[in-house]
Amino acid sequence: xxxxxxxxxxxxxxxxxxxxxxxxxxxxxxxxxxxxxxxxxxxxxxxxxxxxxxxxxxxxxxxxxxxxxxxxxxxxxxxxxxxxxxxxxxxxxxxxxxxxxxxxxxxxxxxxxxxxxxxxxxxxxxxxxxxxxxxxxxxxxxxxxxxxxxxxxxxxxxxxxxxxxxxxxxxxxxxxxxxxxxxxxxxxxxxxxxxxxxxxxxxxxxxxxxxxxxxxxxxxxxxxxxxxxxxxxxxxxxxxxxxxxxxxxxxxxxxxxxxxxxxxxxxxxxxxxxxxxxxxxxxxxxxxxxxxxxxxxxxxxxxxxxxxxxxxxxxxxxxxxxxxxxxxxxxxxxxxxxxxxxxxxxxxxxxxxxxxxxxxxxxxxxxxxxxxxxxxxxxxxxxxxxxxxxxxxxxxxxxxxxxxxxxxxxxxxxxxxxxxxxxxxxxxxxxxxxxxxxxxxxxxxxxxxxxxxxxxxxxxxxxxxxxxxxxxxxxxxxxxxxxxxxxxxxxxxxxxxxxxxxxxxxxxxxxxxxxxxxxxxxxxxxxxxxxxxxxxxxxxxxxxxx
Numbered sequence: 001x002x003x004x005x006x007x008x009x010x011x012x013x014x015x016x017x018x019x020x021x022x023x024x025x026x027x028x029x030x031x032x033x034x035x036x037x038x039x040x041x042x043x044x045x046x047x048x049x050x051x052x053x054x055x056x057x058x059x060x061x062x063x064x065x066x067x068x069x070x071x072x073x074x075x076x077x078x079x080x081x082x083x084x085x086x087x088x089x090x091x092x093x094x095x096x097x098x099x100x101x102x103x104x105x106x107x108x109x110x111x112x113x114x115x116x117x118x119x120x121x122x123x124x125x126x127x128x129x130x131x132x133x134x135x136x137x138x139x140x141x142x143x144x145x146x147x148x149x150x151x152x153x154x155x156x157x158x159x160x161x162x163x164x165x166x167x168x169x170x171x172x173x174x175x176x177x178x179x180x181x182x183x184x185x186x187x188x189x190x191x192x193x194x195x196x197x198x199x200x201x202x203x204x205x206x207x208x209x210x211x212x213x214x215x216x217x218x219x220x221x222x223x224x225x226x227x228x229x230x231x232x233x234x235x236x237x238x239x240x241x242x243x244x245x246x247x248x249x250x251x252x253x254x255x256x257x258x259x260x261x262x263x264x265x266x267x268x269x270x271x272x273x274x275x276x277x278x279x280x281x282x283x284x285x286x287x288x289x290x291x292x293x294x295x296x297x298x299x300x301x302x303x304x305x306x307x308x309x310x311x312x313x314x315x316x317x318x319x320x321x322x323x324x325x326x327x328x329x330x331x332x333x334x335x336x337x338x339x340x341x342x343x344x345x346x347x348x349x350x351x352x353x354x355x356x357x358x359x360x361x362x363x364x365x366x367x368x369x370x371x372x373x374x375x376x377x378x379x380x381x382x383x384x385x386x387x388x389x390x391x392x393x394x395x396x397x398x399x400x401x402x403x404x405x406x407x408x409x410x411x412x413x414x415x416x417x418x419x420x421x422x423x424x425x426x427x428x429x430x431x432x433x434x435x436x437x438x439x440x441x442x443x444x445x446x447x448x449x450x451x452x453x454x455x456x457x458x459x460x461x462x463x464x465x466x467x468x469x470x471x472x473x474x475x476x477x478x479x480x481x482x483x484x485x486x487x488x489x490x491x492x493x494x495x496x497x498x499x500x501x502x503x504x505x506x507x508x509x510x511x512x513x514x515x516x517x518x519x520x521x522x523x524x525x526x527x528x529x530x531x532x533x534x535x536x537x538x539x540x541x542x543x544x545x546x
């Protein structure tokens with residue numbers, strides 16, 4: 001059967017997997033699962049083979065998988081390719097078209113599952129998957145997955161061309177190929193160090209919890225919002241600053257910070273407990289995902305409407321990146337690493353889009369200007385406060401949020417925002433222009449052509465300002481994602497391990513370029529009105545990249 005594909009240009013494929021535990025999470029992990037069957041489809045043929053049937057045609061299968069001339073199509077294609085690598089120890093080449101990614105580019109607001117898409121656009125439906133399927137039924141289900149994926153790809157390809165998204169789709173697929181390899185390789189972590197760190201954080205949280213319990217009338221579950229609420233507001237008689245939608249006094253972090261700021265030590269102790277527990281849980285998740293000294297995170301390369309990455313199992317984006325104990329977790333990620341981090345890329349993009357002369361002036365002189373210092377000098381505030389204001393306004397932060405972030409009066413926050421816009425006086429007209437464009441055409445686009453679609457005509461009056469903020473945020477964040485992905489595509493033959501926020505982490509033991517060459521490529525991926533700058537640091541562990 002497989003020989004019929006040798007004369008083709010390519011095909012769709014789909015894997016059905018199981019695992020020893022039969023748990024869904026393990027079924028989806030290429031290190032823990034096993035393939036039951038794989039289906040293939042194109043215009044001429046469609047069929048499904050079990051693992052044993054594939055092994056009996058091994059040389060043909062290997063040629064089809066490892067030769068990039070056979071273009072592979074899939075829905076969440078990276079997953080299927082990882083499973084094939086895990087099962088057969090071969091690298092799949094020619095990842096060409098992912099219908100899930102195409103769907104996200106064509107309409108980020110719709111459901112992107114294979115079945116909803118096929119039902120909506122192809123009027124195709126087929127049975128629901130069940131764990132009780134016999135093998136023949138499962139093979140037919142798998143075959144139809146591939147058949148309809150191939151049909152969907154043929155439907156989507158001209159749609160991408162009509163919306164001028166073909167180049168963006170090509171870049172997205174290059175990124176998928178890079179992170180297929182990254183996820184297969186995984187990231188080295190020091191398990192013994194993490195265990196020591198976990199025990200230390202556990203001791204800290206237990207110590208705080210003991211203090212909290214000694215200062216209450218009876219022992220309670222500090223992790224229970226209901227029990228904590230009773231202790232805070234009935235026993236301790238703390239003032240109620242905020243209520244939940246259900247009408248209960250709030251125990252959220254923001255409320256506790258306000259109480260602590262007013263001198264309530266008990267609230268401060270709860271925050272301290274949560275801090276240590278948060279760090280402990282991050283380590284617990286890493287240890288849970290560790291396999292033979294490595295972790296194998298899954299990167300969703302188009303995880304948000306802006307095109308930014310998301311990450312899971314474990315979510316590396318949640319690992320703290322500040323200083324002290326929180327940064328210590330990053331020390332567990334080891335190797336001969338290069339951490340390459342775009343410097344203030346969002347603010348540079350803001351300068352590019354708005355053409356504001358003062359923003360341009362800061363960044364144009366070799367790209368080394370410090371906007372935070374410039375803003376601090378202009379407003380008469382500290383650099384740290386200026387940094388919060390610069391990024392906050394860039395993302396559409398209002399006076400209430402700014403007041404909370406800086407712990408200042410609401411009227412002072414309003415004054416800062418007013419003076420900021422007076423200083424950089426082309427930013428506000430640009431934001432109005434972006435919002436008017438979105439209202440007129442129903443969409444705006446990023447630097448790389450990514451679109452964000454919002455129908456303002458269907459919004460309620462009180463929803464409009466949120467949509468305006470989202471549109472403005474998209475242009476900046478979406479363009480930032482474009483820059484990062486163009487860099488990844490340019491560096492596709494490097495051994496990229498991770499992408500977290502604006503950082504790329506590269507394994508330099510397998511690098512084909514010098515640090516300076518990588519830096520030059522990353523800084524030159526787009527031509528905008530101000531220079532992009534990349535901070536590159538060679539590290540023996542991830543924490544040294546900060």
